[in-house]
Amino acid sequence: MVVGKMKLTFQKRVKLAQYLWMLSWFATLGGAVTFTLGCFLKTELRRRGEVMDNTDIHCVPNTLMIVGLASMGINYFASRICQDALDPGRFPRWKTFLKPFFGCSVFFTTLMLISVILSYAMKGSLETSLKIGLKNGIRFYKDTDTPGRCFQKQTIDRLQMEFQCCGNSNYRDWFEVQWISNRYLDFSSKEVKDRIKSNVDGRYLIDGVPFSCCNPSSPRPCIQYRITNNTAHYNYEHQTEELNLFIRGCREALVYYYMGLMNTIGAVVLSVFLLQCSVLASVRLLQTSMEAVAGQENVEVDSEGYLLEKGVKETFMEYVDPVLKLLWMNQVTPPEAKAEAGAS
């Protein structure tokens, strides 16, 4: 049961080969664009790598880079094939190459589609990773003298100023963490001693935030200490004050930024995927129609082209069987042989 049968005259074959050649060069360009987008995404993720707990999200840019390179190779060969397709002398040398070529192309094209789906599906993993990473960042904010953590303060300050955010979910996260190091606390002062005593873990907690949470758009000078104490500041009510500090949490800000990036990239890669699918289908049609006239005296006759000779499932098994055989060869003898040996 043939899939996608189409009759092609000689003129149609020639035209198909010409358009296909142009299209495959565009598709090569698309592959290069995919690779660049993958590199760009990886760089952006690494820039903020310090506030991410794990690198699971990096599978998206890695896949994009692999698929981009593979796509460039596939489309380059597609253009060579259709260049040689109209020359019956040169076309036969591609014969043995075509089956693995189509197998690989279908595999990498499916991988491209999977990467697009991944870029939308990894949101949850990104959010969890950021939640843990930011929590640790805020916890180690004060440890500027501990090797390995001395730049946490700088990273968090720069992050909050650049993304205009404060804390993990909001600014109250800073109230639950001691972000002032003991080196700068005067332990002889009564206020400090009282505060430390009143806390179960002996931590110095205050209702204040670092200066990087301050909003430059606020009409008044920044209030970063005693935020919840209305009487400590003149003409101030902390429930209605919205412009003083950044309201948004850094986790939300970063997720929004990265999802925006990945959505745009996903849309571009999807269009490259569609282009590549059309290129592959056209190459297949051209190849089968050329094979039908192979070996004949007059090459200018009409011929039929098709996408798949057998049905989809049979073709799939045809490709997968050699791969499975390779895998079986490395294994121990199959169980039926063992039972036979046991019986005899």
Added chain:
Amino acid sequence: MAVLPIKFTKTKRDKLAQVLWVLNWISVVTGIILFSLGIFLKVEINKRQDLMAESQLQSVPNMLIAVGLIACVINFLGGKICYDCVDTNKFLRWKLVMLPYIICTFFFTLSVLVGALMCYSMHGQLEEALTLGLRDAMRYYKDTDTPGRCFLKRTVDQLQIQFQCCGNEGYRDWFQIQWVSNRYLDMSQREVVDRLRSNVEGKYLMDGVPFSCCNVNSPRPCIQYQITNNSAHFNYDFHTEELNLWMKGCRQALRDYYTNIMHSVGLTVLIIWLFELSVLTGVRYLQTSLENVLRQGDPECESDGWLLENSFVETARSNFNIIKHLGKFNQINISSNGDPNIDKPPTAHYGPDNVPPKPLPMAS
């Protein structure tokens, strides 16, 4: 004696015309580059317009924009001319236009040079504009309720954060102005009233700075109030503390930033000027060699090309005389009463021997 003559064969001439055609198209691209550099500079200056006092700074990007547009037009025309110059017949069409075109292009390249030099000489104007502008911006920092000044606080804060600077020359500039608005001062408190009274002009001055002066690289949480008071903070000595606030002044930071941009832009414009000059030289050689071909009559022959027909001094003198007589074409030459035949030597022809006849004897 011609200036820098070069001999051109027919193939050399054709090659020169083709190369010049390509170069003229490249020059159109460089004209577009000039135009976009002017736009870039204009945008950069406008971005910080709030922080700069009125000055002639806008003249530099305007000049670059104008020069870029004119470059595109001139080089487009030049490309067309050079394309036609391969064929001697088509050259006849352009013969009369070429010399004025070359003169115009020469003056145009001078203006490109002027544009480049302006980029380098803006230094003094920039410094003055920045000093006055920053001083005013800091003075109006607290006026977030006055229309026209309500975004100055945000501008100054973002400037200090982005350029990592504090105040005009240093953070002490903030000690000399009141940057906390009276709206947020509790006039019933003794401390506030004392501070206001102790100042001659009734301003609330303190040794504190806005949060945007805080240095991100500091290992301790930012100290922005009571900066000069060592006892107000634990383990703090303000004389030796360098990482707490940004040490650089914003005037210096902005000046360095704009000077870098101006120098890069100026260098690019200089390179473009040299390129235009070389294209102009090529076009001049092409024009003179083609005119000599026409003079000699044979399109396939060799011809000389030069920059100037006579030496520099003679050309300058002859041009000067032309300009002098340009104004005189209306005037009459009164020395011979306007009659062009007076004082002309006799030129009569007396037959084949050219012997003048003997004068007839006069009857007595």
